Amino acid sequence: MKFRSLIFANLFRKKIRLILTIGSFAISLVLFTFLAVVNSAFNRGIDIAGADRLVIVSRVGLMQVMPISYADQVAAIPGVKSVTHDHWFGGVYQEEKNFFPQFVIDPENHRKVYPEFIVPDDQWNTFVKDQQGAIAGAKTAKRFGWKVGDRIPIKNSLYGPTKTWEFNLDGIYHTEKADGDEGQFWLQWKNFDENVPAVLKSTAGWYILKLDTPDDAVRVAKAIDAKYANSSFETKTETESAFAAGFAKQFGNIEFLILSVGSVVFFTLLLVTGNTMAISVRERTAELAVLKAIGVTDRSVLFLVLAESMMIALFGGLLGLLLAWAAIPVISAAVTGLLPPLLLSKTMLSFGLVFAVFVGVVSGLIPGIGAMRMRVVNALRRV
């Protein structure tokens, strides 16, 4: 890196232009990172889905319920380790904007199927015994300032006339992974079953079953669906990740949307940095010609231009990632309830940095090759 001083001197030659380019690069990268984080948030259910878990829903649709008797029948199928069931509660805490997912769970088997949700034993035991009990995820509890022992009123109009259900917060759960879902709220199935209209009594919204081994997934899924084929409540059994992917698709083709906007951001970045480099190289035609005249090789000239564009991209990238790192928790807090929790992982930060360097190389390539191919005689004649 003998040319270090030349690279840095050239980089800071036009300070305002450099600041503007780095600024636009950084802001574009913040947008790009934000999109990636949103995409990851929507796909997190798929990523963290257990490979050894199947989900049974009604063939008619997710909102259609199934008899609770299926639980024991499914548990008897070879290869099934344990079965639990959920219902969507869908209530409102104080205001509509305070959304968080509420599930009616089966306390008996829930922990066997979802060992990744950690609840202290004493809190769990209290919950199991307390029909009006509830357990909240650590994030939701923190969001509303709840503590164990609080009384939580939740308005619900999905199951009969609007009424406020009151719950005792018996426990707070955490997850094994830092990016796990700590936003849920669980209530007892018995409590739910006693208070819903007759048509919904003794039903489950969906079943989740844990397998002895993931290798059994296809066989068990087929066996379940075959068992209930042509019954009043036909089933559709799929892996938890397929279920999560289908659930995410309800919001529209988020991935396509993000990919489209991301592509626009990528090409904008290429144009901005490429334009800066093209102008910069054009301004320095004579200087590059002199460098070549005194013996700097064509390859070294290309390297000088690429090094400069990469430095711009690297500075812009680091600044962008720093801004994203600072802004995403704030945005995530602001959109709680509207979007899943937004988390900027180390992998995303590394990807952002690699992306920035890639943009730097690509944007410097055309002006760099131009400079490399430039004939000294022609360039000096233009001076």
Added chain:
Amino acid sequence: MIRVDGQGNGKSLIQVRGLSKTYRRGGEEIQVLQRLNLDVDKGDFVGFMGPSGSGKTTLLNLLGGLDVPTQGSITVDGDEITHMSGSKLTKWRARHVGFIFQMYNLIPVLTAYQNVELPLLLTKLSGSERRKHVETALSVVGLTDRMNHYPRQLSGGQEQRVTIARAIVSDPTFLLCDEPTGDLDRKSADEIMALIEELVAKHGKTVLMVTHDPVVAARAHTTLHLEKGVLVEASKLEQGVVAGGVR
């Protein structure tokens, strides 16, 4: 001894034989140099004069390995450069040629020291060795006290001195000067010429210089005129002799 008749003894530092250069401009062929011969010995100081478009700069570019001839050969210190590949020629330039341009062509964002150091970055010299060479070159041109100044903080004459320091810092085989005083006032031009003369006389440098200025050209050991694509010695031009013929 400088010769233009192609009858040199084969021991000259620079030997040019049958050099031709043709440009194509809009379908038309323009022959700038025609079977030109030249022999320059080590320590010679040659001035090239001629009207605009006569091919002075083209000749300088060919001698410096910046351009390739249409025909003929150039041999410098035993190396025939006309058939060298682009990358080999670049390395050859770094080792053998020092360029001094009319517009100085210093890198404005580098200090005088850093500008002079540039050719040495292509060598394997260590940082301290480079410093020694740069300081020596700057002391030869009398700018040791300005080494940390940027080109914009120097006068035109001082900028040209830095260019000269940059040209000599790697101790090249010869120096090529393209209108070295063309952008300077008379006093500064005199100082630059005195410096170039000193490089020849004291340091044994070989200098080939293009100029429009007869006063500047007169300071060279020999002045050659480019007339119709061939070189003629000034004394013979006065007698009306062109490339062996009579005008």
